[in-house]
Amino acid sequence: MRVALAVTGALLFGCGAVALAAGLGGFDGLGALSGRPPLDPALVRFTGSAPWFAGVLAAVAELVSLAGQLWLVVQGRALVQRWWPEMDAGTRVLSRSAAANLARDGEALPGVRALRVRLTGTITRPRLVVTVACEGDAVLSEVFGELGAGPVERYRRTMGMPDMDAVIRLRPEFPKRHRRAPAVEAA
Numbered sequence: 001m002r003v004a005l006a007v008t009g010a011l012l013f014g015c016g017a018v019a020l021a022a023g024l025g026g027f028d029g030l031g032a033l034s035g036r037p038p039l040d041p042a043l044v045r046f047t048g049s050a051p052w053f054a055g056v057l058a059a060v061a062e063l064v065s066l067a068g069q070l071w072l073v074v075q076g077r078a079l080v081q082r083w084w085p086e087m088d089a090g091t092r093v094l095s096r097s098a099a100a101n102l103a104r105d106g107e108a109l110p111g112v113r114a115l116r117v118r119l120t121g122t123i124t125r126p127r128l129v130v131t132v133a134c135e136g137d138a139v140l141s142e143v144f145g146e147l148g149a150g151p152v153e154r155y156r157r158t159m160g161m162p163d164m165d166a167v168i169r170l171r172p173e174f175p176k177r178h179r180r181a182p183a184v185e186a187a
Helices: 001-023 041-047 052-083 091-107 142-149 151-157
Strands: 112-121 126-135 166-173
Touching: 041 052, 091 112, 091 151, 112 142, 126 142, 126 151, 142 151, 142 166, 151 166
Parallel strands: 126 166
Antiparallel strands: 112 126
């Protein structure tokens, strides 16, 4: 979706740049485009003889505009559901309790410094996102395997959703190196 959006944006930007250059006389070397009327005289005659043309053109423009607005609403809803899932109060309390247990069990694993748990998605497609801050020398495959087979599986069973999607993000943290100050020579 991002590629299509980027291509559409680049195309619209290019069309706008060409229109601006034509309006400012940037293409006058090819003929005086800025001195001619914006619509071809044949098109003006056609629209004069076909009164339905302007109405159809306006309707198509309105439909394209509505489709764009609907797309924006859908994208906004998906973003909101990603951060605040749709769930009732009982499920929210159960989720918080299960998330606390998951964080406690996950932080007890060797090599794990901190753990953050979030339930996202919709009612029909919930998704568990676990962000794990690991020590720099931790074996990530072991942390991932132990976390997925143990605490994450218990979370799924507690929530009553054994096929819930789970995303485990591993973030290794390395100790910061302190740079030595250059030696100052005495004069």
